[in-house]
Amino acid sequence: MPLEQIFADALGIPIEQVCDALSYQGIPQWDSVAHMGLIAQLEDHYNVLLDTDDIIDMSSVIKAREILTKYGIAL
Numbered sequence: 001m002p003l004e005q006i007f008a009d010a011l012g013i014p015i016e017q018v019c020d021a022l023s024y025q026g027i028p029q030w031d032s033v034a035h036m037g038l039i040a041q042l043e044d045h046y047n048v049l050l051d052t053d054d055i056i057d058m059s060s061v062i063k064a065r066e067i068l069t070k071y072g073i074a075l
Contacts, residue, residue, distance in 0.1 A: 001045060003061070003064065003065065003068070003075055004018040004061075006038070006041050006042060006045055007022070007038065007061060007064075009041065010034060010037050010038035010041045010042075011027070011029045011030050011034050011038065012029055012034075013027070013029055018061060019061060020060065020061045020062035020065070021060065021061070021062070022060060022061045023059055023060040023061075024058070024059045024060065026060075035055075035058075038058075039055050039058070042064070042068070046068060046071070046073050048068070048071045048073065050067070050071070054067045054070075
């Protein structure tokens with residue numbers, strides 16, 4: 001499943017809305033509750049445990065790519 005699909009599913013938005021510039025609190029659907037759901041889905045899908053700083057720092061789709069790459073995940 002592509003990263004964009006995980007974001008779309010977690011935020012309940014069409015995949016067409018997911019782009020690198022999509023940012024935390026940039027749309028009403030990406031609030032703090034949805035953020036934690038997104039983190040859980042990313043951790044489950046990629047079988048990784050993100051540290052607290054990375055969870056807080058994950059403020060956009062492009063930042064999510066950078067963080068996941070740091071964990072050795074090829075996107």
